Amino acid sequence: MNNFNKHLLKRYIKQAITLFIIVLGFSVYGQDLNYDNGKKYTLGSVSVLGNTSFNEQTIVAYSGLRKGKEITVPGEDISNAIKKLWNSKLFADIEIYIAKVENDVAHLQIRLSDLPILTEVKITGVKKGKVEGIINENKLKKGTKVTENLITTTKNFLVKKYKKTGFYNTKVNINTIEVKDSLEKARVKMVVAIDKGEKVKIKDINFEGNTALSDKMLRKAMKGTKKIKRIRLLKRSKFIDSAYQADLTNIVTKFAENGYRDARIISDSIVVNDDKTISLNIKVEEGKPYTFGDINFIGNSVYTDQQLNRMLRIKKGDTYNGVLLEKRIADNSKPDADDITNLYQNSGYLFSSINPVEVSADGNVIDMEIRITEGKAAHFNSVSVVGNDKTNDHVVYREIRTRPGQLYSKANVVRTVRELGQLGFFDAQEITPNFNNPNPNEGTIDMEYSVKETGSSQIELQGGYGGGGFIGTLGLSFNNFSIKDIFKKDAYKPIPMGDGQKLALRLQASRFYQTYSFSFSEPWLGGKRPVQFSTSISHTKQFLYDYTTGNADKSKSFNITGITLGLAKRLTVPDDYFTLSQAVSYQIYDLNNYNTGLFTFGDGSAKNLSYTVGLSRNNTRIDPIFPTGGSNFSITAKASIPYSLFDGVDYSDLKDERDAAEVVRDDTTRSTEDRTAAQDRIGEIDQKRYKWLEFYKINFKGDWYTELTKNLVLKPSMEFGYLGAYNNDRGVIPFERFFVGGDGLGSYSLDGREAIALRGYPNQSLSDQDGGSIYNKFSLELRYPITLKASAKIYALGFLEGGASFNSFRDYNPFEIKRSAGLGVRIFMPAFGLLGIDFGHGFDTIQGDTGTKHGWETHFIIGQQF
Structure with missing residues (x-):
């Protein structure tokens, strides 16, 4: 004691x-x-x-x-x-x-x-970070009078607290120790010893009294309470009282969905087993099954009974399902659900109300009246935006789908919230539509969209080691730029911004290469329609690596200079989530004594004039950083002019001549002079073949987002790419190829290649040295947010993915892929963009590996897509 x-x-x-x-x-x-x-x-x-x-x-x-x-x-x-x-x-x-x-x-x-006064509290058995919370929750502050009731309530609170989180065998012991005081006042120290024990696992869930629904079906209805099963990954079998109480309600709901609306839980009990697990015994009373009888609509004038019945999709004789009936009338889980309430809301009837009433239940057949009060059609009286301190009003208002005087539509309100979130200028989690001054008599409503600005410009200033040396990078990205204010001194706060334009500058240099790029885009060219104009200019210079000195040989270089002009228009059909984009690009590839295995000519140039057309559809939900639903797909075709049709060159003869030269070059019995001359001739032929690049290229990418539970998002993805030639004698060009593997950041190679991420393997390790002309990739990600605050959005992810590249359709096999799995974290900060790290495990071998599988790779992600 x-x-x-x-x-x-x-x-x-x-x-x-x-x-x-x-x-x-x-x-x-x-x-x-x-x-x-x-x-x-x-x-x-x-x-x-x-x-x-x-x-x-x-x-x-x-x-x-x-x-x-x-x-x-x-x-x-x-x-x-x-x-x-x-x-x-x-x-x-x-x-x-x-x-x-x-x-x-x-x-x-x-x-x-x-009574003794509390001088000190010591809490054992929990993490240090939890101690302060326990003291505050139980009011165990210094100076508190220590009563018997305080000790009892503290003990009971802690036992109940941990039982709710699965620690069913929690024990709490509270001791007080008298403290001697010079004034002989009663003072005590309190020691709270918490022994949570192990979380109790559920060995079995037993049901009694059910005949219509099987035990398996009822267990499946219990979302948060599962019995021990080795293969289960997403749901744990540990007992949590709050989840169990919710699941008892889910059981009754499951009966109701199958016509047993009178079903109830008679009793439930918990049995502690000898192996320290528990079993749950649940006794139910099913009652009798019900069916729907006559369903009559009362008070409707805007829509006919036939129209409402098509929306309700419930007929006389169907098994009674009160849950389904509620969803078909008003599905509160989906703001854009296909239900009767939204039918009225999207037609202007903001003040309508729809109430299902059971009017008869004779013979277990339920006759329903769906009573509708339509009210007066509502119109927007005023539409305003608050909180856009940096972004100009016209940038916000042009994305708004609701206008003063326009008939009220809930769908337009939901879409407006989505469009404002997709801008990237506001915190997507904080956009709130406020319905002010509703007037059912006049049929008016004031609409106010409340937004919270977030940082939309990014700076990249860093140094690092990679590609054989030190790399310095300076990057500036202004995502809400205002070019019209560029000469206004007062507009620099610190830069002109607010017009929704994007401007980016990037400089990067190391011993082996230099790159300079500039890009600009205007999302509403002319200010009247959503037609995006974009342009970009870039120049890169790469020096050949000298294996004898380990330094860059500045006398041997490979330069790429390019310019691109593009237009992208938002379509109205099939719907306005579609965008049609077009671009014209021109690149010059200049080789100066740059002899590598990739190019057969070391001196000369190649030119690339190409046209790209793409069709995309993006209806992902509000937050572009962490979408919880919708999809995003794109298909693009990039093609050059078919020069071989009219340039007068017989590429068949050139191919024969090249093949003959290759025979000489590879014949070790020939003299060095002959082999060198043959190699020079191959270079001359390829210079002629690639003076103007001739190719066509098709890319497809699709992402789908599904919210499994609150904020737990599944993202399957699929990619495919193909690089082809008009003239087989001319062949596939050595540029524009696909290199699969790694983080997808390009690995400092500036030869026009397309780097495809596939985690769990080294960069570009899953393609030949010259790259592939075909690739496919499949991935599955499971994402969960740690925080979605405007200052930093952080989410964790797990992934499974596989992919491969191929040299021709003869070799192509979509199921012959390199597989990987792993975990990662993404951090998006407005000032720095996207950062992340992935730990991927490759399950297959790559060229040069000696084991049966590649194993673990760590990837650092900077600035990639979400």
């Missing part, structure tokens, strides 16, 4: 003998007491003794024992005084003594001691 409990026991003993002491005191002074008929006295004085910090006059006044008062002994006066003092919850001991009696005047003494 701890010190405080011993103290309480002593208190009760003293309290029990207090009356005896009073009686004894009177007996000492020769007074005969009759318990049936107490004797009356006049109270002379009341003194206070003991260890207390309270004023004597305060204690006497609170007790009600006033000098001169007539009291009866034995009687209620003294017992009431003791009760009052106990009820104050300030004292540990209370005793009332008879000091003396003079004639009919009695003098009393109140002896008491204060």
